[in-house]
Amino acid sequence: MATSTSKVWDKQLVGSAPVMTINASPRDEKWPARLKEEYTSLIQYISKNKENGNDWFKIESDKEGKKWIGKCWHTQNYTKYEFSFEFSIPSAYPNSAPEILIPELEGKTAKMYKGGKICLTDHFYPLWARNTPKYGISHLLIFGLSPWIAVEIPDLLEKGLISK
Amino acid sequence: MDNPTTHGLEEELRACKQKIQNLLRENEQLEMEMQQMKDPKNSLSSNLIPNECERSMSGEVNSENRYSRLMALQKMGVVSDYTRIIQCSVVIIGIGGIGIVAAEMLSRCGIGELILIDHDSVELANMNRMFYRPEHSGMTKVEAAKQSLTIINSDVKVSGFNLDVTNLDNYDIILSLIQSDTPSRQRLVLCCVDNFSARMSINQLCLEARVPWLESGLSENAVSGHIQFIVPGVTACFACAPPLVVATGLEASLKKEGVCVASLPTTSAIIAGLLVQNALKYILRFGKCTEVLAYNSIQDFFSSYCLKPNPKCSFKLCLQRQEEVIKNSENCMSNNIFLPQQDESIQLEEVSKDNEWNIEVVEEVADEMRENETEVCELKDLTNEELNELLKIS
Numbered sequence: 366m367a368t369s370t371s372k373v374w375d376k377q378l379v380g381s382a383p384v385m386t387i388n389a390s391p392r393d394e395k396w397p398a399r400l401k402e403e404y405t406s407l408i409q410y411i412s413k414n415k416e417n418g419n420d421w422f423k424i425e426s427d428k429e430g431k432k433w434i435g436k437c438w439h440t441q442n443y444t445k446y447e448f449s450f451e452f453s454i455p456s457a458y459p460n461s462a463p464e465i466l467i468p469e470l471e472g473k474t475a476k477m478y479k480g481g482k483i484c485l486t487d488h489f490y491p492l493w494a495r496n497t498p499k500y501g502i503s504h505l506l507i508f509g510l511s512p513w514i515a516v517e518i519p520d521l522l523e524k525g526l527i528s529k
Numbered sequence: 530m531d532n533p534t535t536h537g538l539e540e541e542l543r544a545c546k547q548k549i550q551n552l553l554r555e556n557e558q559l560e561m562e563m564q565q566m567k568d569p570k571n572s573l574s575s576n577l578i579p580n581e582c583e584r585s586m587s588g589e590v591n592s593e594n595r596y597s598r599l600m601a602l603q604k605m606g607v608v609s610d611y612t613r614i615i616q617c618s619v620v621i622i623g624i625g626g627i628g629i630v631a632a633e634m635l636s637r638c639g640i641g642e643l644i645l646i647d648h649d650s651v652e653l654a655n656m657n658r659m660f661y662r663p664e665h666s667g668m669t670k671v672e673a674a675k676q677s678l679t680i681i682n683s684d685v686k687v688s689g690f691n692l693d694v695t696n697l698d699n700y701d702i703i704l705s706l707i708q709s710d711t712p713s714r715q716r717l718v719l720c721c722v723d724n725f726s727a728r729m730s731i732n733q734l735c736l737e738a739r740v741p742w743l744e745s746g747l748s749e750n751a752v753s754g755h756i757q758f759i760v761p762g763v764t765a766c767f768a769c770a771p772p773l774v775v776a777t778g779l780e781a782s783l784k785k786e787g788v789c790v791a792s793l794p795t796t797s798a799i800i801a802g803l804l805v806q807n808a809l810k811y812i813l814r815f816g817k818c819t820e821v822l823a824y825n826s827i828q829d830f831f832s833s834y835c836l837k838p839n840p841k842c843s844f845k846l847c848l849q850r851q852e853e854v855i856k857n858s859e860n861c862m863s864n865n866i867f868l869p870q871q872d873e874s875i876q877l878e879e880v881s882k883d884n885e886w887n888i889e890v891v892e893e894v895a896d897e898m899r900e901n902e903t904e905v906c907e908l909k910d911l912t913n914e915e916l917n918e919l920l921k922i923s
Binding site: 388390391392397400401404405407408409411412423424425426427428430431432434453454455456457460461462464479486490494497498 | 536537539540649694695696697699700724725726729730732733734768843844845908909913914916917919920921923
């Protein structure tokens, strides 16, 4: 079974982004406290990435932390490819994970649902389900978005479906 | 970064769309009322507003009576009062391969009211399943469904809402649709969505509204499916034993070619049939409702079992409902007519010690967090607005 390798991988990566301790959705009173943990985890993860020279995204939210937008990038053959992504916090958060959209890639890959939602079904949702409510937005990006980009973008480049 | 003002505008737009939806519903109702006033003959047979005019069902055996075969259930002693179905509103969330077939079945059975929620449009790729026709392509599913269902049985009040159930902005409006407006009207929710996130949202909504619901689903390869009857606090909720927790194999799955799931008209219709059969048993109070029923078409194997609520469920509302059920096991909805196999009192079972799936708490994180403590302290003093600003410039 793939669990042993994936477990090591999880632990190494999760270490750089602190997990959440508060279980709350935007409909709960405790949401501001959860949101604070989300921001803190993201800021720490980004600063770690910068230290290690592998900064790969930028992100910000609306006032209430319900809608998030950002940019992520992938470098290949000395060229940087940048994509805008966005997601909203679903009503059952953190029991269900947000769905990340990269609208500009819609129609270019089969690993995407209608509206530009990237497919997280197999590689990410089970992991999230096992780790709710500890995992937050930083983990969504680390284990959801990042592997998708790492697999899909080189493939799209090879097929000539994206250019500079 | 994108212009932040577009965000504000988007939100306004969404709020506006919601208001439009509400007004449309009101408008529809008023138009129906007007039509009835103008044409009293018409009002006798069609588009009744169930709250105001009582519909009736005749048991007369005659080729013109659309309910004669259904009323025969009474004569055969299967149900005691078939007309109870008029008093029931069913909310169907997701009207794809399963949901729309369930909607058609309930329409033909003369259900009191159908409330359909979906945010998708009909496309040719849907034609391998039942109900929708090529000429519906491009229409929203709720519009196409309303149109055809009204032709099939105009006695049934059908309303449709083009809403995404996972969207937080839609939460309150969907909650109001699920919650019963009149105590005498029975409410049941059928979950016929195709993704985990939507199921979790419906779980949250039904727990909050204390409304029983039936969850349904098909496997990706279209050869098996399941239904699950969930009564808040009485049975396991959808999050008490989440199916994804037992899934394994992380990295390999990304390399799979394409994400298009398979579907068959047969499996979808079989599951829809099982779903509605259990809905009818619940509404008409006959037989015994199943808690979980899984169907595997490869071996033609059906498995059926019960799932008790998890005292450590991650949904706080589920824990609240469990407490409520224990407190007043007599008069709340643990009504044993519906779930005769259910024990009267919910026993909190000892936590299982085996861990076949190697689920564990990631402890290592604590060390890393301690390392970061100084930084965290600084961040602690900031407000969320300041943190968002800091994140923007990070």
